[in-house]
């Protein structure tokens with residue numbers, strides 16, 4: 092049996108406190124409270140991450156909206172420039188038409204007429220371009236409106252997540268305090284030296300500081316329990332796992 096090798100007198104002396112016994116039911120209770128304590132602690136650590144997540148998503152929506160607004164401004168500027176240019180070209184056409192009316196001869200009349208026709212044709216093309224730009228502006232205005240609504244929803248959600256999380260953390264902290272007090276009282280029932288040793292090990296072993304034997308092994312490090320260890324545990328003697336140092340107990344049936 093692999094665990095048998097560690098069962099020597101040294102280990103026996105070091106790990107056993109044969110004169111003291113504790114009810115496995117008490118150790119099982121400590122184990123359960125330790126699990127609860129670390130579970131609540133874990134929840135309290137995890138809860139604020141929900142707020143971080145909501146804030147991050149909100150920030151993404153905000154950036155998206157900002158880039159849309161910029162794009163829209165750019166499109167509007169282009170449309171305005173084109174409108175101004177088209178306006179001045181139309182004024183130019185009118186001016187040339189007046190010149191044409193006062194033309195000195197047929198040749199000048201015909202030349203001005205050709206020039207006016209060319210400008211009008213170019214203006215038509217520009218008019219189509221302007222129309223397309225204004226359509227793009229309309230589409231972007233709609234997209235910007237939608238993005239604004241999405242952001243507003245995200246802001247509301249961030250705030251409610253923040254409030255809920257604050258409540259959750261407060262509740263968890265209250266529960267942790269209660270369980271911590273219960274654990275202090277329970278640990279006080281463990282003899283002094285061993286109590287101190289377990290408190291030292293607790294940050295590393297956490298909920299497994301006091302661990303049940305499971306399927307013939309320490310449920311903290313899975314070291315095999317020898318028949319000698321088993322009989323000591325059955326006699327409710329206090330026994331630290333030689334593998335991980337957890338205070339072992341046989342789970343009450």
Ligand SMILES: [Zn+2]
Pocket residue numbers: 309310311312313314332333334335336337
């Ligand atoms: Zn162990």
